[in-house]
Structures are given as structure tokens and as C-alpha cells.
Amino acid sequence: MLVTYKVTNSINPQDADNVIPTGYKKTQSRGDNSVNTGDVCGSAATSPNVSDNLQKILEKKYSRFLYCHICEEFIKLINIHITSNSTFQYFRAPAVVLCSRVSQLAGFGHSICNGIIDTYGPTILYVADQLILDPQTTCRELSFCVPKLISNQQSSKFHRFTQDKPQIQLDYPMSPEMTSKGDKPTKTLSVLQISDIHVDKFYKPGSPSNCDIYLCCHEDVNGTKPAGYYGEYSCDLPWWTVDVLVDSIKQIEPPPDFIIYTGDSPPHDIWKESWKGQLATDRDVIDFLNDRFDGINIYPTLGNHESFPANLYYSPLPDYQQLNRLSLHLWKKLFPLPKDQKTNIKEAAYYTALVKPGLRILSFNTNYGYTFNFYALLNWKNPTRDAQRIFMEKTLAKAKTNGEKVIIIGHIPPGDVPNTFDDYGQFYTNLVTKYSDVIVLQLFGHTHSDQYEMILPDPTEPKASGVVFIAPSVTTFTGQNPAYRIYHLDPVTFVAVDYDQYYLNITKANANHNPVVEKLYSAKEEYQLKDLGPQSFLDLSIRFRSNETLFQRYLRNMYAGSGANSDCDTGCKDITICETLSSSVTSWLTCVSGLNL
Incomplete structure (x- = not known):
């Protein structure tokens, strides 16, 4: 119909x-x-x-x-x-x-x-x-059913290079200009990533936080366990707690040189949504960030919750065209938007912009690759999906010609199985592999968890061409402490030399009525990394198999220290490691198919 x-x-x-x-x-x-x-x-x-x-x-x-x-x-x-x-x-x-x-x-x-x-x-x-x-x-x-597994021969080849090894030397070195020298330079570029705010204007302290519906802490829900003032793990975050996190960012010295916002502003009350509510929250969050970080450029990307209904996006329809126009109106407040990028945002919410000489942002709309976006089944008749892909390729090619480095930002990571189409992951993997000497950072959100994904051009070969960083969410929904991340980039090569992860222990904040944002860890020290390059993270995934202490750190950090996923048995561990080694459904299947479970 x-x-x-x-x-x-x-x-x-x-x-x-x-x-x-x-x-x-x-x-x-x-x-x-x-x-x-x-x-x-x-x-x-x-x-x-x-x-x-x-x-x-x-x-x-x-x-x-x-x-x-x-x-x-x-x-x-x-x-x-x-x-x-x-x-x-x-x-x-x-x-x-x-x-x-x-x-x-x-x-x-x-x-x-x-x-x-x-x-x-x-x-x-x-x-x-x-x-x-x-x-x-x-x-x-649509990933509601387990997909067909990969042949044993192919998966066995994959697992031969991921067996227990303390250290490995890979035969896929990064180009010299893309290799970090290891030590953090005295002066670095500071890049703040904020993701998945999901602010809830109707959060009510004292309302039930244990309820029988998808999102709790509202006055009109039934249940038990009164919600704390600053937030609960079964709820989205109130404005005042978002403000606490932003206040803590403003106390960090030096301040960020620029900010990445990887999307998702509205809450998860999907059965009560309306266009009016979604657009109003989109506007409120962008205006809030613009006001609180006055004078610092903020580069946004479109999430899957910005629209109505949440998760759905189809650019040929008028309501999504209006969402794009609103995005243009809001985003141009955040950073100097090149005139030639206005059409791209109006058509499908993607753009590129020069951060400073030699460093460029490429922001793309990931909703085309999301399995909960039922409109994505019509991608075959939607020219804007392919137009964006052509744009991404041309932007990276031009950056290479001009001697620029590129930070790619998006909302939904390509290997977020079972939530992404394989076509998206395969396209992205091939693109990053082709321009691995141009791309210095890949920043995503959406999962609400602290994770990473390896870009493996051939999932049966130990050759990594990139690493996707997935930052944990600001919201507590579901099960994590509010968090944000600061990357430190070499000021000459723009390669990431380290990052610091910050969090707010929501349980302590409620108990003491004294919210204190703390540093949870620094990546190099926490994971014993030589640098933040793809080789180091591929080696980390392999070390997880034999180093249980290291793997437990990863689990703790995944939910920003909340302890939400402490129960992870052998099967869970194997699947979690496969997630780190996957940037597409195909690469995930190759890994999972070879597990002896």
C-alpha cells in the first residue's frame, strides 16, 4: 500500500x-x-x-x-x-x-x-x-535471523593468524608519514568526541527506574526503585547531568582544538515520538553545544534518532528533506560550512570541511547501512545513497592529491553486527583500504559502548588497513556510565598518538549527590600499545585470547566502568573478540564460523 x-x-x-x-x-x-x-x-x-x-x-x-x-x-x-x-x-x-x-x-x-x-x-x-x-x-x-555461516576452510584460515600469540609482526606497514613515533608530542591537537547524548526532558527523579517498558524514569510509568537525581542505567539522561559533563570538559586544559559530535540527540521513547518532539530536541541539543562551546568548531554527523520515527531515513520523502534542511540550518552555526557543501547536506546530510591547513573532516550519513532503517530496503531506487559514496571517494582522492589528511566521522560503525547491512561494511572497508595513507582517524558512536573495529581488507589475512574507534555514549541507556573522549593528535602528521577516556560514575553521583567526572584510562597505557595504529590494535585483539586481565579491562571499559557486562563466558569472549576483528557482516561471519563452540 x-x-x-x-x-x-x-x-x-x-x-x-x-x-x-x-x-x-x-x-x-x-x-x-x-x-x-x-x-x-x-x-x-x-x-x-x-x-x-x-x-x-x-x-x-x-x-x-x-x-x-x-x-x-x-x-x-x-x-x-x-x-x-x-x-x-x-x-x-x-x-x-x-x-x-x-x-x-x-x-x-x-x-x-x-x-x-x-x-x-x-x-x-x-x-x-x-x-x-x-x-x-x-x-x-534485516538481521532478525542468524545469517548463513562461512565455509570451514575460509574461517580456519582466518583463525590461524588469530591464535594465541604474545606479539606479532605484520607484513602490512603503514606509510612512513602515517606512523606515530610512539611518544606523545609536547604539544598536540586536542579533539573532543561526544556521542549519543539522548537527553530526556521528561526524566523525573524519584520515578520508577525499574519498569516494564523500554525506557524508565518517567512520571507516567509503573515500577519500582526510585530514580536517582543524576540518572539511572535503565533511562536516558536529564539535562542537568549533560551539563555536569560539559562543565567538566570546560575545566580540562588545554581546551579542545575542535569537537566531533557523532549524533543521536533525542531519547529512546520511540512509542511516544513525533516530528515536533524530534526536531525540537535536535535543535535544543545543537543550540546547547553551540552555546556551551562558544568559539570552538563542532563537526556533527547525523544519527539514527534524529528523525521520526527513530531509525528511519529516506531522502526522497518530504519529511526527511525537511530534516536535512533543519540540519543545514543548525550545523552551519557550529563551524565554517563551505558554500559548496550546503547542497550535500540538503540532499542527504553529508559534507566535508577543512579543519585547518592539511586536515579535513569527512562526515557521512550512515543511515543507508542500518538494518533498522526499513527504508534501506529501497536503496536500489534511491540515488542519494550512491551519490554519497561517490562523494566520499572523490573527497578522499582530492585530499590525497592535495596532501591533506582526513578524519572520517559517522554515527553507525560499519561492523556493528547485526545492525548493519553487509553492503555498507564492504564498501567502507574497501574505501578505507584504498585511502589508508590519507585517513588518520575514524570516529563513530551509536553502540553506546567503548569499542573498536579492525579494517581487514581480507578477513583471512593478517593485514590491517585501519581501525574504527567507537566512543561510549553520554546517555546511561542501557547500563553504562556517561562518558566522553579526548584524542591527542600529532600536530604535524595529524596521527592520533593517544586518547583519554572520561566518565561519570552515576551510582556514586546519586549516592553522594556530588557528581565527579574522572579519567577512566588512557589508551596506550591501559592496553599496552606501542601506538594507536591499526597494527597495534590488531595485535591487541590477538592478545585478548591469552591475556584475560587485558580482556577484562576491555569489558570494564566497554560500559565505562558500570560493570554491566561482567558476566562474559568463553563463548561471549570469543564473539566479542570477533567484533573487534570485523568491519562488515562478511568479516564477522568469517570469524564466528571458525569458532569451536
């Missing part, structure tokens, strides 16, 4: 609620304009060859895989709805029932399901009407 939209040339946040799907109208047949997802997804239709034990480990690690059969039932329901040309209300009732089953599996009540189906149902039907959906293929492509 194609959705009829109210199209306007300009949408104010006050009027944004009017620009949502308003009904269904069968405007064309499914004939030549339909596509079989099997053609889009390729081999994903093949049944997975996963052992029962590995299946259980993966379902424990990635709860999304628990919903495989429910996803398949949901696709069948969609197909029945489209074939029968029925009303939305006919679809809505059984869809709410399926949502309730998911909510029950996740340990939540079903009260949010009416809002979720009303919010996401129109988009799902809009997308489905333009595709021929096979339940197994579609659910595997």
Missing part, C-alpha cells in the same frame, strides 16, 4: 506532526516496480548452518536473533495485508499481538505496542508495497 503524504515545501517543528503518513491508497500494481528481496540480498536466503550451542550463544549475545520466527510471521502478515488490499486497522490488530510477543520476550509489558505499530506500521507497509518479501530472506537481511 503506497502511503499518501502531505507534501509541503517547508515544515516548522510546530507543524511537523502534520507531515506523517495520512492513509493508504493503492496507486499502482506491484508489477514492474516490485523487486524480490532475494535478488537484493543474494545468498542470504540460504538456510543457516549454525550449531545449537552457537545459536544459543549468539541469541544471548544479540537478543535480536530471538525474534527470528516472529519476524517471519510479521512478513507473512504484511504480505496478506497487501494482497487483500485491506485497511490499516485490519493490519494493526494482529501486528500489535506480534509486537506484544516481542515485548514479552524482551521482558517488557505490551503497553508500548499500540504506539509502536501506529508509528512504524505505515512505513513498513509503504516499503513492503514496493517489494516482494520472502519471510526467511527478508528477516535474515
